[in-house]
Amino acid sequence: MANFQINILGCGSATPSMKHLPSSQIIDFRNNLFMIDCGECAQLTMRRMKLKFSRLNHIFISHLHGDHCFGLLGLISTLALHEKQSALTIHIHAEGAKLFKQMVDFFCRDLPFELNFNIIEQGKTQLLFENNSLTVTAFPLYHRVPCSGFIFQEKPKMRHIRGEMVKFYNIPVRCIHDIKNGADYVTPEGQVIENSRLTTDADPVMSYAYCSDTLFDHRVAQAVAGVNTIYHEATYVDDDHALAIARGHSTAREAAIIAREAQAQRLIIGHYSKRYTDEDTLLKQALEEFPNVILANEQLRVDLL
Amino acid sequence: MANFQINILGCGSATPSMKHLPSSQIIDFRNNLFMIDCGECAQLTMRRMKLKFSRLNHIFISHLHGDHCFGLLGLISTLALHEKQSALTIHIHAEGAKLFKQMVDFFCRDLPFELNFNIIEQGKTQLLFENNSLTVTAFPLYHRVPCSGFIFQEKPKMRHIRGEMVKFYNIPVRCIHDIKNGADYVTPEGQVIENSRLTTDADPVMSYAYCSDTLFDHRVAQAVAGVNTIYHEATYVDDDHALAIARGHSTAREAAIIAREAQAQRLIIGHYSKRYTDEDTLLKQALEEFPNVILANEQLRVDLL
Incomplete structure (x- = not known):
């Protein structure tokens, strides 16, 4: 069992399709689960991957588009039915906290656990979580609405x-x-x-950056510089670059340039537009810029070695 | 192609599981689609069953528990992305209209279609929809929160x-x-x-009643008397009757008694508790009271002949 594992629950964009579910990932760090984004059906994939609901205590929502958060209410209901006891903290932008709190208050009365909302501030670098071995930090992305990426940084280990x-x-x-x-x-x-x-020497420390959704922006590379593994959205192929600009997204090539500039070891791409029947072109164009690219897919597990 | 077809999108209870999705059905009446309830992932099953989003203009929400409505926001977003043009009407209890309107206003700005909320009044029989060939009527069910069943009644045909x-x-x-x-x-x-x-003679007219979620109550049988096919929740087996009472649900046997009292031709049961590994006992106990019972299942289609 890896100590630091990325689990892809969904890596499509916009809406659940026959091929991909909307965005959601689970970071399994020493058996503590951290969810990033929670598109519709995320809880179902979580169950399929046998990721235990009881180990999930933090959910980080990058931005308030439905394909990144419409699974939240269902998941909270399920956690309540599973009689979760430890507190759950949802790290989310302010308007989302307000809206989801209202929905939770109505639909999930008598939660058996404490539910906290931790507000992510727009456009800032912000420490969201810290324990003895890990920090989670938000940093700005550049999308149509306020949007944050997240860095999971393992703390230095003992010699x-x-x-x-x-x-x-x-x-x-x-x-x-x-x-x-x-x-x-x-x-x-x-x-x-x-x-x-x-x-x-101590074992090397691992780190992971999640960057979805965002325009191609060098500031993202600076924010994630030196991170071991980067997930970067790759919604479009080169030919649809104009769409990427118009909709606040990146191409696969741009994702790979960010990984190269950040001197990452590895890049995972996802958030594929539904317009492509497969991801071959996305992968090919990314590989032209950066040598180590993994295509995200539902139920894929990536160990940070 | 049948003129009047029930499509089961989800027939589990409480939460999506490996076996069943939460409640949702599509009534295909002469190629117009009517959705009843919209649990999480309903839109995905709709897509799998090749039920066209563009033909869906009415959604009926029986009550405001998450397993009956948490798929609504995702579905509305998807309809917007599909550039639906005709109006969509959501028939829902008042508090649901208020909450979902707020969420839609935030998450689904610039909808390309008109979205209407038609308020279902608590505890009443109420005509919700009527055209030349069909009426849809709400009637009271008896659950922990205000809850309505729906009768789809074909109008008399010409000789x-x-x-x-x-x-x-x-x-x-x-x-x-x-x-x-x-x-x-x-x-x-x-x-x-x-x-x-x-x-x-004219062809016989068909009718369908949806009864979920509800305690066993003779008034339900009276409300749906003479209906051709009844869907009735059957959350529990006999041995868990006390749970049914406590949680405002029915046993499979009780569902079958309702069908018998209503003199229905056929009963579909669903809303199975997750505690059972299969539905054999539910079916067996229902069949002891009523001869024509169908177990609901995801992607099942039932033609009203």
Whole structure:
């Protein structure tokens, strides 16, 4: 089981179709589930992928278009029926909080869990969630309505301690934590043993950026610079570039340019327009700009290695 | 192609599951589509069943529980994207009209069609729709919140004229319509030819009643008396009768008793609780009370013959 896994629940645009469901993803980070966007039928795919409702405590809604949030009410109802107990926080722009709160108050009375709305502020970089091992930060995207991307950033991990050195210097247990965090060890005789002799490098930290929906904009590349894996919308092919501009979306090529500029390791594309019978051209055009591109698909799981 | 067809889009209860989707049906009456209830994912099944969005002009919402209406916003958005032009009327209880209007105003701006809300009044029998060949009437059901059933009643059809008699009496074309409607024919010589000699019986008229969600109540049988085909919720088996009472639902046996009391030709049961792995017991218990029972299932089509 990976510690950091992207689960695609839906990667179409606009409306559920025979091929794709509207936008939704679940980030499984050390068995805690974080949902990004919640298009209609998201809860059904979640069930199909055996992602446990009880482990979901945070939902991040990028913007208030129906294909990114019309599954929210049904999901909240289902969580109530499953007798979820821990609090659920919905991170959402202010107008969405107001509208959905009203609907929840009417349709989901007597929720067995605490429901919080955390307001995402328009056009800002904003820390939305933090625990010992992860932060989730919103940053601005450039769409027809206020829209935010999200970065899931794993916190630096502790260095690995070398068991044979612990034994050799007879290091007491109470010192281990500091050494894992980079401290040297001083023996009872006053000898300083450098950390580099006592430990090996920590595992690399992983990060994931979600960018949907947005125009092609270099500021997005700057915001997600250095992130390991980027999901970027790729609604259109080159030939439909004018549509992308008109509707506040990107082409697959533009998504790939963002990944390249951000020096990402990997790009996942999605939010495909319904006008294409397959995603071959989208993939081909993205690959012309960036070498490591994955086509999103319903029920796809991507491990951040 | 049948002239009067029931299409089941969803027949589960509470929440979409691996087995069943929440409540929704499409009545296809002479190629005009009427939707009853609109649970989440209803639009997707509609698409799968190749029921054309452009032919849908009326949606009837029985009550304001999420499993009967959470697909509404997504469907309206999809109708807008399909550039529907004719008006759409949503027949719904007053609070639902208020809430959904607010959501539509925010999420579905610039609808390319006229959207009307027709308020269903609580606890009354009410004509909701009428054209030359069909009426749709709401009647009270008995659930935890205000809830209405719907009767689709085909209007009486014209009698079949006997071609050989038209020829024999040399009946002028202008008289045919009245004769089909039951008039006698008077020859130029003043001889009265009785209608029964000129015509044969009209085709039978069909009717359909939708009863979900409701407690077992004899008043429901009275309201739907004489209807050809009844859909009645059958959430529970006998052993869970106490749950049915507590939650304002019926057992399969009770649904069948309603069909028998109403002297229906046929019963369709649905709104199955998720607790059962199959519907065998529901069917068996219904059949002990009424001989002609059909288990609803997603994508099932039932022709009213």
